[in-house]
Amino acid sequence: MKCVLTYKARTISIVSSLIIAIVVLGAVAFLADGLEREAELSAAFAPDITVQYLQAGRQIPVPMMYSQIIGREAGVRVVPRVWGYIYFRNRLYTVMGIDPTKMPIPKDINLAMASGRFLKADDVRAAVIGDSLARSFDLEVGDVIVLYEQPMKPFNVTVVGIFTTDVQLYTADLILIPIADAKDFFEIEEDVATDLCVYVESPAQTKLVAELILRDIPNARVLTRGVLREALLAAYGARSGFVSVIWLILLISAMLVAWNQASAVSAEAKREVGILKALGFSTSDILEIRLVEAVILGALSASVGIFLAIMYVVYLGAPILKEFMLGWAAIYPEFPLPIRIKFSTVLTLYAVAVFPLLVGSVIPAWTSAITEPDVAMRGT
Amino acid sequence: MPSVVDFGCDTGMSNERVVLGLLLILVTTSFLHAAHSELRYGYAFAATAAVMRSIGFIGPALSSECTATRNPILEQVCACLGDIPGSYCYHVSCAIVGIPIIGNQTDQIAIIRRQ
Numbered sequence: 001m002k003c004v005l006t007y008k009a010r011t012i013s014i015v016s017s018l019i020i021a022i023v024v025l026g027a028v029a030f031l032a033d034g035l036e037r038e039a040e041l042s043a044a045f046a047p048d049i050t051v052q053y054l055q056a057g058r059q060i061p062v063p064m065m066y067s068q069i070i071g072r073e074a075g076v077r078v079v080p081r082v083w084g085y086i087y088f089r090n091r092l093y094t095v096m097g098i099d100p101t102k103m104p105i106p107k108d109i110n111l112a113m114a115s116g117r118f119l120k121a122d123d124v125r126a127a128v129i130g131d132s133l134a135r136s137f138d139l140e141v142g143d144v145i146v147l148y149e150q151p152m153k154p155f156n157v158t159v160v161g162i163f164t165t166d167v168q169l170y171t172a173d174l175i176l177i178p179i180a181d182a183k184d185f186f187e188i189e190e191d192v193a194t195d196l197c198v199y200v201e202s203p204a205q206t207k208l209v210a211e212l213i214l215r216d217i218p219n220a221r222v223l224t225r226g227v228l229r230e231a232l233l234a235a236y237g238a239r240s241g242f243v244s245v246i247w248l249i250l251l252i253s254a255m256l257v258a259w260n261q262a263s264a265v266s267a268e269a270k271r272e273v274g275i276l277k278a279l280g281f282s283t284s285d286i287l288e289i290r291l292v293e294a295v296i297l298g299a300l301s302a303s304v305g306i307f308l309a310i311m312y313v314v315y316l317g318a319p320i321l322k323e324f325m326l327g328w329a330a331i332y333p334e335f336p337l338p339i340r341i342k343f344s345t346v347l348t349l350y351a352v353a354v355f356p357l358l359v360g361s362v363i364p365a366w367t368s369a370i371t372e373p374d375v376a377m378r379g380t
Numbered sequence: 381m382p383s384v385v386d387f388g389c390d391t392g393m394s395n396e397r398v399v400l401g402l403l404l405i406l407v408t409t410s411f412l413h414a415a416h417s418e419l420r421y422g423y424a425f426a427a428t429a430a431v432m433r434s435i436g437f438i439g440p441a442l443s444s445e446c447t448a449t450r451n452p453i454l455e456q457v458c459a460c461l462g463d464i465p466g467s468y469c470y471h472v473s474c475a476i477v478g479i480p481i482i483g484n485q486t487d488q489i490a491i492i493r494r495q
Binding site for chain 2: 035037038039041042043044045046047050079081086087088089093094096098103104105106108109111112118137138139140142143144145146147148149154156163164166167169170171174176197228232299300303304306307310314338339340341342343345346
């Protein structure tokens with residue numbers, strides 16, 4: 001530790017370059033882990049299969065007769081949904097219509113409600129909205145939202161519930177209404193839906209049912225839960241990949257700095273090695289001292305870097321990185337970042353800081369350690 | 381000039397203690413944040429699961445606009461999920477749901493306050 005503090009210039013250059021690399025990697029990793037977790041969570045409870053209908057390669061409403069065809073399979077339940085988008089001040093909001101009598105609504109749905117209640121079977125012109133939407137419009141339970149479809153015909157819905165911030169990532173821009181109201185509002189015919197949620201009794205059936213749907217409805221886009229998960233992970237994983245490339249360049253730079261600083265052993269350090277050897281220290285003892293020094297520097301850099309990365313994402317909201325990783329989430333100013341600080345990530349960051357430094361220090365340390373004491377003390 | 385005995389290290393023990401103490405605080409803070417993060421996810425899990433079961437699949441409201449539309453090198457990682465509810469895209473060139481190039485979209489929401 002004394003040596004680390006003595007060679008200040010070397011310590012500062014190694015520690016500062018490593019800190020920058022760890023801050024970047026840490027911030028990206030915490031955000032990427034959060035996104036990955038959310039993607040996995042959302043897909044884990046998605047319907048086993050989601051069926052959409054295509055024409056000319058684009059999604060169009062799916063005829064309800066296909067719901068009956070799919071429903072004929074044993075152990076299969078089909079629930080139609082209607083959803084679409086509306087604008088307000090050039091921002092998009094998602095209007096979704098569900099059938100509360102058919103959807104598998106769990107008893108603990110109240111966990112997701114900040115106020116009011118979830119939709120009930122007999123609700124008409126009722127809406128459950130996201131917390132961001134409620135705050136943007138200063139809405140409370142009992143207020144009426146007037147929605148306008150493209151022909152600007154007004155459609156009133158009364159707010160009966162507001163989702164909690166815990167589920168804001170999914171419900172921030174959501175206006176959830178009964179499916180009959182959604183069809184009325186979007187002027188969608190009674191015998192079509194936007195998509196079909198298919199639930200199968202046994203997960204083992206999913207692949208077979210998906211194949212049967214494709215056989216019976218050639219124009220269908222069949223999205224299994226696994227496909228949705230992969231699509232989300234790929235979408236958000238790609239973004240963290242770009243930043244990781246930048247981080248890799250930073251890490252290589254940090255390793256080069258470490259190598260350079262460790263190689264350029266000062267005359268004072270050489271004399272120190274000579275004195276140690278003259279006092280009876282073996283080559284392995286000196287090597288050990290240098291490697292312990294590298295571990296201390298790595299641990300110190302990682303600790304400061306991880307701490308700064310946490311401050312950057314948790315308390316500062318990851319400016320710049322947020323826009324890149326989350327895209328248009330910036331349209332919601334108070335949108336909570338999906339941050340996840342995993343123990344394994346923290347430990348990996350320590351390993352990432354210490355290991356390259358050890359590798360970068362071992363050869364210069366060895367060269368220094370095998371120097372003859374008299375040569376080292378003369379400094380020649 | 382540093383003495384031979386302390387091998388050029390003329391800093392006292394207090395500096396070492398300060399650095400070690402700082403290191404300990406930083407490590408503890410990092411792991412406390414990690415513990416808090418994992419606990420929070422555990423709690424939020426139930427609410428998210430309930431919503432997903434109740435409404436079917438919905439994309440995270442992060443949007444998924446292309447990161448590199450029309451970029452010949454990066455286009456393959458284009459990440460539009462516009463056909464999933466909530467996964468709309470503001471990228472005009474995506475042509476899924478885009479803001480018109482000329483003029484603004486008409487507002488489609490109004491509020492009537494509870495009496």
